[in-house]
Amino acid sequence: MSVRVQAGGRPWNRLEWTALDEPARRRALTRPVQVVAxxxxxxxxxxxxxxxxxxxxxxxxxxxxxxxxxxxxxxxxxxxxxxxxxxxxxxxxxxxxxxxxxxxxxxxxxxxxxxxxxxxxxxxxxxxxxxxxxxxxxxxxxxxxxxxxxxxxxxxxxxxxxxxxxxxxxxxxxxxxxxxxxxxxxxxxxxxxxxxxxxxxxxxxxxxxxxxxxxxxxxxxxxxxxxxxxxxxxxxxxxxxxMPAGPSEVLVIADAGADPAFVAADLLSQAEHGPDSQVLLLTDSAVLLDRVEAELEAQLSALPRADIAARALSASRLVLVESLEQAFAISNAYAPEHLILALREPRAWLDRVEAAGSVFLGDWTPEALGDYCSGTNHVLPTSGAARAWSGVSVASFQNFVSVQAASREGIAAIGPCAVTLARAERLNAHANAVALRLRRAGA
Amino acid sequence: MSVRVQAGGRPWNRLEWTALDEPARRRALTRPVQVVAxxxxxxxxxxxxxxxxxxxxxxxxxxxxxxxxxxxxxxxxxxxxxxxxxxxxxxxxxxxxxxxxxxxxxxxxxxxxxxxxxxxxxxxxxxxxxxxxxxxxxxxxxxxxxxxxxxxxxxxxxxxxxxxxxxxxxxxxxxxxxxxxxxxxxxxxxxxxxxxxxxxxxxxxxxxxxxxxxxxxxxxxxxxxxxxxxxxxxxxxxxxxxMPAGPSEVLVIADAGADPAFVAADLLSQAEHGPDSQVLLLTDSAVLLDRVEAELEAQLSALPRADIAARALSASRLVLVESLEQAFAISNAYAPEHLILALREPRAWLDRVEAAGSVFLGDWTPEALGDYCSGTNHVLPTSGAARAWSGVSVASFQNFVSVQAASREGIAAIGPCAVTLARAERLNAHANAVALRLRRAGA
CATH class of the missing domain: 3.40.50.1980 (Nitrogenase molybdenum iron protein domain)
Structure with missing residues (x-):
């Protein structure tokens, strides 16, 4: 990865979105290599x-x-x-x-x-x-x-x-x-x-x-x-x-009012899952970004699994964006498993979420609540699968069977439509199965 | 396939379920070979x-x-x-x-x-x-x-x-x-x-x-x-x-009161889809079975696509069962794409259906209605996939995203539970992200 590496040996990558060209943006949203050998x-x-x-x-x-x-x-x-x-x-x-x-x-x-x-x-x-x-x-x-x-x-x-x-x-x-x-x-x-x-x-x-x-x-x-x-x-x-499964990941969108200690703690809690975990922060506030970096350093050193978290952070990106609108566009392109909205009016922004596994609203809703006990499921689509897969729900364990019942009156009402379509598709036995009944029904 | 072949060169196979041993029963429910070369x-x-x-x-x-x-x-x-x-x-x-x-x-x-x-x-x-x-x-x-x-x-x-x-x-x-x-x-x-x-x-x-x-x-x-x-x-x-896709198939469960011409027409309308279509009839009435065979012969010869239908029928089975209960057990094991209940009280039997793509109730509801215009979808699971897949619906085009929002009061209520579980799983950063907020919230 040719992303800019921080001075001072910090294991994460700080980027400025508007300064990146198209290929660099694509690289910034690329997950840690997941090609199955x-x-x-x-x-x-x-x-x-x-x-x-x-x-x-x-x-x-x-x-x-x-x-x-x-x-x-x-x-x-x-x-x-x-x-x-x-x-x-x-x-x-x-x-x-x-x-x-x-x-x-x-x-x-x-x-x-x-x-x-x-x-x-x-x-x-x-x-x-x-x-x-x-x-x-x-x-x-x-x-x-x-x-x-x-x-x-x-x-x-x-x-x-x-x-x-x-x-x-x-x-x-x-x-x-x-x-x-x-x-x-x-x-x-x-x-x-x-x-x-x-x-x-x-x-x-x-x-x-x-x-x-x-x-x-x-x-x-x-x-x-x-x-x-x-x-x-x-x-x-x-x-x-x-669903297909991949390494866990979180994307945090934070505004200037977000608490840097909370944001850093959320990034680290995702990173400790494993060295291939993916962690992204998008914020429109350079000041917040500085303060999150300081918090990351302080909290990282205190973690028992600091080695794993530090390795996961090496594939992470802290990104300064121009606006929250831009942050949501990036998030929708990335389709994160977990999306934390560390915003002052998180609910007002929820309509912008197009693809994500599970969303966490506001400062008092860390991802760990959903991981354990808010009530939502933590088996969620990763690696961008949130564009076309949903997390586990009761429906994942259910089949939906369609049933139809036509009376004589019913087949008289819709049978001719079926006959016309069957003939257009040259499926004559289909047409016969309906026409035979229409004759018997006296329709 | 070592199933009994009818005398008289009829292209379908008539079987008596109770006369079959376990391997023969398994063969009778095996789809036309679908192994991808x-x-x-x-x-x-x-x-x-x-x-x-x-x-x-x-x-x-x-x-x-x-x-x-x-x-x-x-x-x-x-x-x-x-x-x-x-x-x-x-x-x-x-x-x-x-x-x-x-x-x-x-x-x-x-x-x-x-x-x-x-x-x-x-x-x-x-x-x-x-x-x-x-x-x-x-x-x-x-x-x-x-x-x-x-x-x-x-x-x-x-x-x-x-x-x-x-x-x-x-x-x-x-x-x-x-x-x-x-x-x-x-x-x-x-x-x-x-x-x-x-x-x-x-x-x-x-x-x-x-x-x-x-x-x-x-x-x-x-x-x-x-x-x-x-x-x-x-x-x-x-x-x-x-969903995975395979050749189309129908299973008809008919009782003694079913109309043999309707049943034969439904079997043929499925068979005309292609030579690898699969067609099954289960009935507890030997008399009905005889009459369906006679109808098949008569209707088959009149079809423009008789060659395809005859080839598809060669992999079909007309099965005499001991009881309708047995028929439903066989159907659930087979998990058909289309299931026609040509029964006098079809709705009373619906509870027995465990796995099927789409169900057609009674004499006046041929499969062709669902294929075209009853309102249900005809893109359905085949090849037994109905055990764990459903037909296309609007939900197939939707993602379901979970969202959670905790207030200070909320994290105070459930945060300790999350901390206990995170510590049990040795995910300390998860515990920290919650504990930090609990301290700030004064909980």
Missing amino acids: ETTRQAVAGVLETVRARGDEALRELTARFDRVELERFEVDTAEFAAAEAAVGAELRRAMAEAAARIEAFHRAGMGRDYAVETAPGVVCERIVRPVPRVGLYVPAGSAPLPSTALMLCVPARLAGCREVVLCTPPRADGTADPAVLVAARLAGVGRVFKLGGAQAIAALAFGTASVPKVDKIFGPGNSYVDEAKRQVAQSGAAAID | ETTRQAVAGVLETVRARGDEALRELTARFDRVELERFEVDTAEFAAAEAAVGAELRRAMAEAAARIEAFHRAGMGRDYAVETAPGVVCERIVRPVPRVGLYVPAGSAPLPSTALMLCVPARLAGCREVVLCTPPRADGTADPAVLVAARLAGVGRVFKLGGAQAIAALAFGTASVPKVDKIFGPGNSYVDEAKRQVAQSGAAAID
Whole structure:
């Protein structure tokens, strides 16, 4: 990247938008390189084929190789659930229950619902909602276990009423699953958990094995192997997926009145996810930008995961823009996963948001609230996918089936239209199926 | 396929479900072979790469090769639209307008809408709806042009309010587009049409060229090259797609009271789509089955496209089941694109439908009504995809963005929960971003 590097060895990049030419602007909005290496693609294809062909035996071998643990049985049993319940403290348990309740309240209100319209006399068209029958949820445990992700996936799956809900999460070194993930799953009503990680977990869910049930759709974030495995099973038609997944990212639009400490804290909280996290700040105030830089330096040095955050910040951009209008145009072109509006009148600007995963309004709404417990989902489109994908919702776990019912009167009303169109498309059997009934109906 | 072949050279297969063992049942529900040949995959990858690298010049070469027509310019101009308006007769035009009005009425009622929930005192979570900014619609013209597909894609795209709507359809031998497709597009408010077909059309939409705008999401059915191209651009992240596409299919569940002529006409209207169409009849009445066979013979011989329909019927199954309950279990396992309930009390059985694209209730609702003008969409999931995909709707053209706003009171109420969860996940910067505000808010 040929972006200007800060003097003084600061790990982030400060840019002035109006000073950039078109190619430099394009570079400034380019995500950290995410091209899947051919070796990753082939390794994942190999794992998928191995699990498809040899099932549980292959899962045992791959788990030994990648997770460095020998497992005879993958499914978490009653004893392990009981141990997890005992291991998780009351405060964490309470926080998970509280978060689950708000996630449920928000998601329940947005569930897909049936509706019906009489489109012509005697013709009723309906949409009926059905749960996706069998779903698989993937809860990663990369640098830290993520019980919050278990809540974000299990709660809407249960609300949708999916017949079979199966969760996979990588085993720890001792062969157990993270206790908080297990408690979160149970809190949300999911009782089948398999200790499987990586591409082999996705393969097991897509194809099924003797011990792992095959599912219709796979949900959840993951590293580049998990993402590549999801893309491959989706392409082959083995299972549908919630969305492509990439590194997490935030874009903050801040005005002169924003609190620089808050802004810096939000940028860092995104950056600590991993070295490939992407962090952007757009502001029309050079003074605020200076003050955010000072805050970043101060806060960065105090973080336990400062090394990761500093590496993530190296791909970040702090951008001085001419106006907030320009900031929104840039944001819409970038289509961020998380969009923080650190503005004095954030709601007044909301209409300008064209593409984003989740939006955070004002100084008192850090991204971390949405990550955990405001009620919205944190499984969101990354890498610009927000232009055509939405975050996980109950609808992600539902199918929408159309239904039509015509009476004799109904086919008399609309049948001639169908016959005309069928003949124009030279589909004579279509025309016949209608014309035959029109004759019988005496129309 | 080792299914029993009928005596007398009838091209379909009559089976008795209870007489089949498990492997035979599985074979009976297997779609006509749809494995994409490695040669198809590579040919499509080659086309995509060529268009990505060389744009319009590549489109000209590929159109000359595959469509056998030399085009300097792909976009339909004002003169061609005017000629199309003049060429389409009043009856067809009226039928298209009538169909468009009903499609609009049904789709409008099902549009995604904003909602808001106060999940805690001072915490408001919302879902706001945004159109997918740029969409590409593909209207095939295989054995016949399909103006109805143009309506099915253009109407919901316009209802969603997509900023840029572009339609591609293959050029005819004389270099023009099908006039009915052009009139349908204009009726539905879509004015940018490009004469491009096959994988090269999908490539142009996914990557953009000097003359064809890049889009965010691609919609519409197509042959195996179009489907493979859509899957490849979706996997690479170049564009999202509506759904995987496969050959059309129908499953009819009929009881003893069904009209054998109607049932036979519906099976044939599906079969005429193409030799790889799939047709299934499930009935608990051997008498009805005999009578449907007799009707099939009589109607088949009268069809202009009898050769195609006969070939499609060769992969079809007429299945005698023990009970209607068994029929619904089989149907749910198969997850048909179209499901016709030729039953005396069709609505009473609707609750049993777990997975299907679109359902047709009773004797007076042939599939052809939904194909053209009942109001529902005919772009539907095939090949069992109905287990995890839904047909095209306005929501297919919409993004759902979550929004949250916390006040000082709000972060005081839910911030401690977020801090507890962030610490449990060892994401300290997340905890800091909240804790910092809690201190400032005096909570």
